Amino acid sequence: MTARKDRRSWWQRFWRVAAQPAQPVSVGMDGLPAGVGVLPAGAPAVLLAADEASSQVWGPLVLQSLLAAGPVLVLASSAQQADALWQHAPLRQAYAAGQLQVMLFPAKQQALLRQENLGAWASEVRRAGLAAGASLCVLDARAMLSGASQAQLRSLGGQLRRFAKRHAWPIVLMLPLAPPASAGGAALQASLAEAEQLASAARSASLGLGHVATLEHTGDHPVLALHSWDGPQGMVFHMRYDLQLQAGRLCYAGSYSHGEVPVLVQAPDLEVVYTTTACVPPPIEVPAHWVVLPDWAALEHAAQQAKGATVLLDVGDPQAFDALCALVYRLRSRLAPSVKIIVRETSGKLRAHSEQALLHLGVTAVAYRELGFARLLRMIASARTLVHTQPVQGTMEQVLGAFAPAHVRGYQAPAAFEQAARQMLQRSRAVGLVHSLVHLQLLPRIAHVDALQACRVLRNGDLVTADAQGLQLFLFACTPSDVPYALNNMFALPLEQLFAAQTVDSSEVGIAHALQQLRTQAARLPDYTVALQAAAAAVVDLAVEPAAAPVVAAAPAAMTLLPPMAPPPPQTERAAQPWRAHPIGRRSTKILESSV
Numbered sequence: 001m002t003a004r005k006d007r008r009s010w011w012q013r014f015w016r017v018a019a020q021p022a023q024p025v026s027v028g029m030d031g032l033p034a035g036v037g038v039l040p041a042g043a044p045a046v047l048l049a050a051d052e053a054s055s056q057v058w059g060p061l062v063l064q065s066l067l068a069a070g071p072v073l074v075l076a077s078s079a080q081q082a083d084a085l086w087q088h089a090p091l092r093q094a095y096a097a098g099q100l101q102v103m104l105f106p107a108k109q110q111a112l113l114r115q116e117n118l119g120a121w122a123s124e125v126r127r128a129g130l131a132a133g134a135s136l137c138v139l140d141a142r143a144m145l146s147g148a149s150q151a152q153l154r155s156l157g158g159q160l161r162r163f164a165k166r167h168a169w170p171i172v173l174m175l176p177l178a179p180p181a182s183a184g185g186a187a188l189q190a191s192l193a194e195a196e197q198l199a200s201a202a203r204s205a206s207l208g209l210g211h212v213a214t215l216e217h218t219g220d221h222p223v224l225a226l227h228s229w230d231g232p233q234g235m236v237f238h239m240r241y242d243l244q245l246q247a248g249r250l251c252y253a254g255s256y257s258h259g260e261v262p263v264l265v266q267a268p269d270l271e272v273v274y275t276t277t278a279c280v281p282p283p284i285e286v287p288a289h290w291v292v293l294p295d296w297a298a299l300e301h302a303a304q305q306a307k308g309a310t311v312l313l314d315v316g317d318p319q320a321f322d323a324l325c326a327l328v329y330r331l332r333s334r335l336a337p338s339v340k341i342i343v344r345e346t347s348g349k350l351r352a353h354s355e356q357a358l359l360h361l362g363v364t365a366v367a368y369r370e371l372g373f374a375r376l377l378r379m380i381a382s383a384r385t386l387v388h389t390q391p392v393q394g395t396m397e398q399v400l401g402a403f404a405p406a407h408v409r410g411y412q413a414p415a416a417f418e419q420a421a422r423q424m425l426q427r428s429r430a431v432g433l434v435h436s437l438v439h440l441q442l443l444p445r446i447a448h449v450d451a452l453q454a455c456r457v458l459r460n461g462d463l464v465t466a467d468a469q470g471l472q473l474f475l476f477a478c479t480p481s482d483v484p485y486a487l488n489n490m491f492a493l494p495l496e497q498l499f500a501a502q503t504v505d506s507s508e509v510g511i512a513h514a515l516q517q518l519r520t521q522a523a524r525l526p527d528y529t530v531a532l533q534a535a536a537a538a539v540v541d542l543a544v545e546p547a548a549a550p551v552v553a554a555a556p557a558a559m560t561l562l563p564p565m566a567p568p569p570p571q572t573e574r575a576a577q578p579w580r581a582h583p584i585g586r587r588s589t590k591i592l593e594s595s596v
Helices: 001-015 052-067 079-087 089-096 105-112 117-127 149-166 186-203 294-306 316-333 352-361 373-382 396-403 414-428 448-454 479-490 508-524 528-539
Strands: 044-049 073-075 100-104 135-138 171-176 212-218 221-230 234-246 247-259 262-266 273-276 288-295 310-314 340-344 363-368 436-442 464-465 468-477 499-505
Touching: 044 052, 044 149, 052 073, 052 089, 052 135, 052 171, 052 212, 052 221, 052 247, 073 079, 073 117, 079 089, 079 100, 089 100, 089 373, 105 479, 117 149, 149 171, 149 448, 171 186, 186 212, 221 247, 273 294, 288 294, 294 316, 294 508, 310 316, 316 340, 316 352, 316 396, 340 373, 352 363, 352 396, 363 373, 373 436, 414 464, 414 508, 436 448, 436 479, 436 508, 448 468, 448 528, 468 479, 468 508, 479 499, 499 508
Parallel strands: 044 171, 044 212, 073 100, 073 135, 135 171, 273 288, 273 310, 310 340, 340 363
Antiparallel strands: 212 221, 221 234, 234 247, 247 262, 436 468, 436 499, 464 468
């Protein structure tokens, strides 16, 4: 009988469940759907702060959530990090009441955990105040994972899981990923690469932790991303919840999305469309859930509370393109990433680089002028579940500077042509604009001056020069498929009457090689500037418009529109291909492009 009682007592001790928090402990956000974002008891959780704004707001909020459930032991990586806690009154009060204890856990000691057993560390934190019924929060656990091998991650993850299971109260590891404010140049790139590596390590199967979340700011809007977490119906993956900051607290904004490529699942204003009267002039009748405003200013004010709505903007006057870009930049920075921004051509056509600039600034799509209202409705419906996740890189001025052509057009002397084309090629390299360099071989009976007089250039960034065999044209933001259309508009006569053959190169390497060849030949090539000016002054009834004369510094033309263009894939370096002329009479164009 006694032996049976002893066996029963042993099994009771073996299966005894440690005490857990009486109430669920959140990740520091208010108003999330029931059962979402609850810190696990008995399993470690990794919380990544993707930027400085997230780091500053999330840590104190997580600590306040933990303190609501009981005592908390905080491990800070430095004295400065510990001192920053006292800026928050609730944490100061908890420390004074003995509910919050702080000890240092420097990066050097964290790194030792990858080589040593976690047992000694566990004993030390218990002596420091991690008693039963207390939570543990490591404010900066980057040194634990930085530089760890796969075997070290596997060992560390297993030990953390066993430690958390025995402790049975929340164990939180925070990873602030923002680069130092003073970092720049190579140091900034190295810091960003390390942050990406740490985020990958935290989510890796080698570490094996099942609760990983990230707080990031898209513009001014915070977003909680649950990479893997327990939900009310079981495990969830790749969930994104839009938040808003209210009175120093992070609150659920009412919209969420799902998937590695986020798909909007819920938003309170999903069907709402904010637009201007220029987009829907009479007699168009809009659906009931559309809000039509008189101008951009009224639309911007009305859309401030949008959560998942669609904003439909008119392009406006060509001279107001910079104002349109500024509006798009403000909307994308201030509104939730689940808000869609569609720009509709109304009177003019956007040039390809103008469209690309808008897309780079955060526009979801561009509706072309030819698109009827019924098809516009279908476009809006198809874009309703899209989520904008790509942050705008740089300021609006920096973005426009990369996409805008140089304020030159028309004929340029060979040296000036090479310099201007090379500068535009280099400036737009980072944003992936595709340009075209066209060589037109003259017919034997056609003089260079006659061909140049037949050329009319109306767009900034489109340049013309002459070499020994014919003309060279640099077409800014012109894809290979648009070259025939552009050439037909640039010459007053059919191309067959002026040129014997043409070659087109739209690869960055090929254009750079051709410009280098032109640079070496420039000193031996004639400058037709004076001849063109004399011909323009002498011939009054010439069929070619005066714009064909050289313009060295034209006034900035408003960005106009051509068909849309997707960003090209990254090109790999290769040896430049020789140009092979193709007869123009066949009406086909030989296009040389870099391999993908």
